[in-house]
Amino acid sequence: MVGTMRRRRTNAATLLETVIAFFVIATGIGVLGGLYAATMGGQADDVEASQIVTLAESRIAQLRALGGVEATFLTLNSESGVVNLTDPAGYRVETSVTNAVVAFPCRGLYQRDYGASYKRVTVKVAGPRGKSLSLVSLIGEPRREAQSLGVVQASGSSPLARDAQADFVASLSAAAGGTIEDLEYRFYIDFGRGYGRLAEDSDGKTVHFFNQILNSAGPNLYTGHEIKIVARTIYAGKDYRGVSTTLNLAP
Secondary structure, three states, X not given: OHXXXXXXXXXXXXXXXXXXXXXXXXXXXXXXXXXXXXXXXXXHHHHHHXXXXXXXXXXXXXXXXXXXXXXXXXXXXXXXXXXXXXXXXXXXXXXXEEEOOEEEEOOOOOEEEEXXXXXXXXXXXXXOOOOEEEEEEEEEOOOOOEEEEEEXXXXXXXXXXXXXXXXXEEEEEEOOOOEEOOOOOEEEEOOOOOOOEEEEOOOOOEXXXXXXXXXXXXXXXXXXXXXXXXXXXXXXXXXXXXXXXXXXXXX
């Protein structure tokens, strides 16, 4: 009887030890499985992050290559079709191209915002595991071959009456066609015939001519005769000069 009870106790202890051992082994396997899953998930996240960076940098490089050519720079925009490239499976690549406003110091103590010679490119890449990245880059217009500088009378009659105003606009044309934007022009009166005064517009390419000479010591003076407006600018290290047609002045 005593032997039987001892055997039962021994069997019970062995079963309990087996259950505990099984629980410990199962827990260990679960922990190891969790660590393996976390490790594999971390590796997958690293692979996705690396792929996203590669895609974003590659797309920026492709757009900068397009922006380095005059023809494709001028047509580079989000809807042009040039930037709509095939996305890798599972990844979404979005490209946005807009004109960028860039401030430059000009004459005196002011600055002018240029918005036609620069493109702002934004590339957004999203991966299948939820990671994403956005890169922004500025692309400057490549140097273009300039042809000639023109000065055109935009308003005002000829002959121009006393105290009346005539506006002139300067533009530098490109050899391949179109106009080279974001330039600042200086204007002068081609003296030797008539006189007046100039007031340059804030856009940097327009000047207002007034058929009068302000005289602080007396009445305004009028000379009559005729004048021409001269515009000058520097582009790509070269000096360009243009002259308007003749404007007749009323005395």
